[in-house]
Amino acid sequence: MIDTLLPIELVEAARKVIDANRATGRTIALAESCTGGLVAAALTEIPGSSDVFETGFVTYSNESKMELLKVSQDVLETFGSVSIAVAWGMAQGALNESKADVAVAITGIAGPDGGSEKKPVGTVVFAKAERVEDPENVIADTRVFANEGRGSVRLQAALCALELLMPDAAP
Numbered sequence: 001m002i003d004t005l006l007p008i009e010l011v012e013a014a015r016k017v018i019d020a021n022r023a024t025g026r027t028i029a030l031a032e033s034c035t036g037g038l039v040a041a042a043l044t045e046i047p048g049s050s051d052v053f054e055t056g057f058v059t060y061s062n063e064s065k066m067e068l069l070k071v072s073q074d075v076l077e078t079f080g081s082v083s084i085a086v087a088w089g090m091a092q093g094a095l096n097e098s099k100a101d102v103a104v105a106i107t108g109i110a111g112p113d114g115g116s117e118k119k120p121v122g123t124v125v126f127a128k129a130e131r132v133e134d135p136e137n138v139i140a141d142t143r144v145f146a147n148e149g150r151g152s153v154r155l156q157a158a159l160c161a162l163e164l165l166m167p168d169a170a171p
Contacts, residue, residue: 004045006038006041006042006045007155009159010038010042010155010158010159010162011042011045011046013042013159013162013163014039014042014043014045014046014049014162015046016162016166017043017052017162017165017166018043018046018048018049018052018053020166020167021052021102021165021166021167022051022052024167026052026101026102026167027052027053027054027099027100027101027102028043028052028053028054028100028101028102028103028104028165029053029054029055029056029057029094029095029098029100029102029103030043030055030056030057030094030103030104030105030106030161031056031057031059031069031090031091031093031094031103031104031105031106032056032057032058032059032105032106032161033058033059033060033065033081033090033105033106033107033108034106034107034108034109034110034124034153034154034157035106035154035157035158035161036058036060036154037056037058038154038155038157038158039056039104039106039158039161039162040053040056040058042158042162043056054098054099054100055094055097055098055100057069057090057093057094057097059090062076062081065081065086065089065090065093068093068097069089069090069092069093069094069097070089070093070096070097071086071089071090071093072089075089080119081107082107082108082109082119082123082124082125083107083125084125084127084138084140084141084142086107086125087105087106087107087125087126087127087140088105088127088129088138088140090105090107090127091103091104091105091127091128091129091140092129092135094129095129095130095131100131101130101131101132102128102129102130102131102165103128103129103130104126104127104128104129104161104164104165105126105127105128105129106124106125106126106157106158106160106161107124107125108122108123108124108125108153108157109121109122109123109124109153110122110150110153110154110157111147111149111150111153112149112150115147120144120147121147121153122144122145122146122147122153123142123143123144124142124143124144124145124153124156124157124160125140125141125142125143126140126141126142126143126157126160126161126164127139127140128140128164128165143156143157143160145157
């Protein structure tokens, strides 16, 4: 029996991420915005996860994205906080501010408000950065999840982020 308050599917996905990355000797970092630490919470539900999960940054405000992850104010103003450019900057920042081998960033609009015609509620952008890769090789994707409530968008985003943390995963 798993003793957790988190959805079981999230904890099971986190267990797979920890096991797969442990097998390859890879450490991971996170830069979370709309998920607010949900991915980090799932990873730390797994006993022994500390040998794989190095650090997580919850950068909900633009100011924290700039201060903690060194995302450029120009990028935030030009593209908006829910953009591939910002997600990529967050992922690179998480790598640069840690010793992890891979970082995944999540930024989006969980709702119930804040969406627009171009970026409706449920829009979430992911980016993955690996220390051994050329930083010019951007691995990022935008998803629009069904708007079935804030919790549902956050859960779907967290599950997608965990998929990206699997070795050899691409958006």
